[in-house]
Amino acid sequence: MRQYSPLTIIFYIIGPILIIFSHFGSLLVFKTGLSWGAIVWIVFLYLIRMLGTTGIYHRLLTHKSYQAPALFLWLGCIVTASAGQMGPSWWKAHHMNHHQHSDKELDGHSPNTRFQGIRAFYWSQGGWLLSSEFFPAKLPRDVENDKVLKVIDRLHFVPVLSLAALSYFIGGMEYLGAFFFSTTLLFHGVQTVNSLSHIVGDRPFITNEFSRNNAFVAFLTLGEGWHNLHHAFQSSSRHGITIRSGRVVYLPDPTYSFIKALEFLGLASKLRMPTETDLLARSQCSFEHSELPVPVETSIVSVYE
Ligand SMILES: [Zn+2]
Ligand SMILES: [Zn+2]
Incomplete structure (x- = not known):
């Protein structure tokens, strides 16, 4: 934590406090009841902010799986910060660390390392945010060098309160x-990617950790639950892909549909996607009778100094 100013530490700690407060605040609906308008508000805020988390923070900001104008990225980050997902530097730092050390000792929220059973689930479902793991060891320099993103990162709680x-x-x-x-x-929908998608589901692709394709998580997270594909092809703008009977099969992936809509509107370009040859070469069935070594992900490059 030595690299953080006291003000940054305070600003960051506001994040988990707001999430804990949000849990208690949810109890208000039992007192007030919910009209149809309020139910629509719940669903609308969930969908728009989940798309921000998956389509902006994850697939655009972190993995650069497509390109978009800076103004769109900035506005998208403000919308996503309003979800209580912290700011762009913090989010990207943790996620890059997850990919670099997936299901190894330095993975901050793996359910497969330091605990077992229900404690492992609790840890990966949010418990890690209440530990020293909360503070990233390093912040990504590309985000830190963008003055607008840096301000959004430190003042991440302003969109939440607004x-x-x-x-x-x-x-x-x-x-x-x-x-x-x-x-x-x-919050809990997003965390299921860290927990369930590293515990339950199928593994159509060879990867060197325990990522899974999980349809339930994909439903909750608008496509992010196809997590084994994501770990195998981290820069792919489309996650909903699997292999069945030796053939490539495309799965529902609302975040990818969102990105395609952005492309149609001229807001997204250069969408990255593995070829079917790449997909089949990485599939479990292609290695069943092969002596080839298990491939190691090489598409992610260090963004740290
Ligand atoms: Zn993962
Ligand atoms: Zn990722």
Whole structure:
């Protein structure tokens, strides 16, 4: 933590405090009840902010699986920060670390290293945020060099509080409770990628960790649950891909559909995608009778100094 200023430490710690507060705030919906309008608000906030997390923070900011204008990235990061997902530097730092050390000792939220059973699930589902693992060892220099992204990163809690205020302005305590409820659901939805997608599901592709394709997680996270494909081809803008009976099969991936819509609108370009030859060469069935060594992911490059 030596590289962090006292102010940055305080600003970062506000993140988990807001998430804990959001859990308790969700209980408001039991007091106020939920109108259809409030239910629509919950679903709308969940979908738009999940797309921000998956389509902006993960596939654009972290993996650069497509290109987009800087203004779109900045606005997308503000929307995503309003989900209580922390800021772009913090998020990318943790996720790059996850890919560099997946299911190894230095993986901050693996369910397969330091604990077993329900404790391992709790750890990967959010417990790690309440430990020293919360502070990234290093921040990504490309994000830190972008002054706008750096400001969004340190002031990540401002969009959260602004959206809470907007919710209250729209519909009083009922909509404020709906905001908390949506934020809490979203938090746990995102965390299932760290937990369930490294525990339960199939592994159609050869990787050197325990990532899984999990349809339930893909449903909750608009396509991110196809996590084994993602670990095998980290720069792919499409995650919903598997291999069945030696053939490439495409799976529902709403985040990829979102990116395609952005492309149609001229906001996304240069979408990256493995060829079917690459996919089949990396599939489990191609190695069943092969003496070839297990391939190691090489597509991720260090963004740290
Ligand atoms: Zn993973
Ligand atoms: Zn990733």
